[in-house]
Amino acid sequence: MPAAARPAPPRFGSTVLFVTLLFGLGGAGAAPGLETDQFFAWGRHLEDMTEVLNARVNLELDRLVAELNREGRDRRCQKVRFRFFKRHRMLFFDGFETWSVNSPLVSRSPSGPEEMREFEQRYIYGGTSPLFDTGRWMPPSPTVEVNGVRLGTDKLTHFLGTAWYYHRWYRKARARGVTPAEAEDRAVHRGLQHEITILGRAVSGVLSLADLEANYEGMWFYEHLCAGDDPHIVYDEAVWRLRRSFDLRDYVTPEWDESYQPNIYVRRKWRKVKPRMLGYCPMLEHPQVRARRQEYAKRDRVTETEKLIDEMVAAGKLPDPSGFSIKSVCREAAN
Numbered sequence: 001m002p003a004a005a006r007p008a009p010p011r012f013g014s015t016v017l018f019v020t021l022l023f024g025l026g027g028a029g030a031a032p033g034l035e036t037d038q039f040f041a042w043g044r045h046l047e048d049m050t051e052v053l054n055a056r057v058n059l060e061l062d063r064l065v066a067e068l069n070r071e072g073r074d075r076r077c078q079k080v081r082f083r084f085f086k087r088h089r090m091l092f093f094d095g096f097e098t099w100s101v102n103s104p105l106v107s108r109s110p111s112g113p114e115e116m117r118e119f120e121q122r123y124i125y126g127g128t129s130p131l132f133d134t135g136r137w138m139p140p141s142p143t144v145e146v147n148g149v150r151l152g153t154d155k156l157t158h159f160l161g162t163a164w165y166y167h168r169w170y171r172k173a174r175a176r177g178v179t180p181a182e183a184e185d186r187a188v189h190r191g192l193q194h195e196i197t198i199l200g201r202a203v204s205g206v207l208s209l210a211d212l213e214a215n216y217e218g219m220w221f222y223e224h225l226c227a228g229d230d231p232h233i234v235y236d237e238a239v240w241r242l243r244r245s246f247d248l249r250d251y252v253t254p255e256w257d258e259s260y261q262p263n264i265y266v267r268r269k270w271r272k273v274k275p276r277m278l279g280y281c282p283m284l285e286h287p288q289v290r291a292r293r294q295e296y297a298k299r300d301r302v303t304e305t306e307k308l309i310d311e312m313v314a315a316g317k318l319p320d321p322s323g324f325s326i327k328s329v330c331r332e333a334a335n
Contacts, residue, residue: 035206036152037124038259039326040110041143042283047107049100049144050248053156056099057246060087065233068240077226078171080233084225085164097156101142108142108153124276147249148295151256155214159251162211163218166191170219184219188308191215196318205269209321210258212305217251254296255303262325264318274329281330 064084068075088095100106110119120126123140141154166187173183195207195215226233234243255261259280265273283289312318322328 035125035204036141036143036154036258037119038143038150038152038257039124039277039280039283040119040122041150042259042280042289043286044109046109046143046145046150048147049106049108050146052105053100053144053146054245054247056096057160057248058242060084060096061232061242061246063087065240065242068235072238074235074238080226081164081167081222085160085222088160096160097141097153100144100153100156106144108144110142122276122279124273126276146252148292149252149254149257150259150292151210151214151252152258155210155256158211158214159218159221161218162191163215164222165194166215166219167222170223184304187219188212188216188304192305192308192312205266207264207318208258209263209305209309210256210261213253213255213261213303216303216305217253221246221251253301253303254299255306257296259326260293260296262321262328264321265324270324277326277329278333280326281333284326284330 061084064080064087067083068080101108110116119140125140141152143150144153145151169190170183170187173186174180178186191212195212224231226235230244232242232244232246233240236243284293309318309321313320
């Protein structure tokens, strides 16, 4: 595409600075994450970006290995993990996500001036006020496809960014002598509390279960980065080397798609989102949408995040997310 015809890249700078100053950078990166809308991508063609995104992460792993070898000595794995985490941090945004949003190599939706104008009209959160809805203080994340799963690019930030904090909580628990299962449970519980309070529901009115799924999977990426039976990088005979390439297919599941894994909304937000979601009910019969959701159902599994959410629902601490699903909304409208 000629340079003059390219849409202007998202303006992250001033908006991010404002939000970061407002919410601070403590805890798990305390500013709220970007919102995303996979419904808009229904029926639209996207190239699968698995290999492109894998290549980007593997490039960063290669650079990390080269950096470690220039220093010429062994390092504790936790320090290596932190070095990788720092490589792609850009104030609040993750460098990996920022690259994916702007790179001409990445197929995404919306993309291009015409589709962007349509997105502005149909955006699932477009009914809320840009002034009072903090979730709209930053540009929404476009949708990409990875191994047949549609997901917002914000999940890349969760996977490589927020997940670092999950992993840190996990390692601290292990250092105190608790079992791996208990350490995992503590990290997941703490992550949910952050998402309910600091990062999501209390701030933007949205609790994204898909965000939690990406956080959880990213925790295990960091755990196996340079330790365990099958690490990505190793220190062998006084040399760091990439032992195993990174592959997003090992981590991405249908639960990363927010049109499939429903969010939990506070009442004020749901009043605005529900009417827009209703507009997508006819699309449930679209051949592409039906085929994708059927394929998702085959790959679906009960995740650790879903188990925790079920516990919270049973205890009356969270509403049932199924009530916010597109199927529930359309079924209610049909009755």
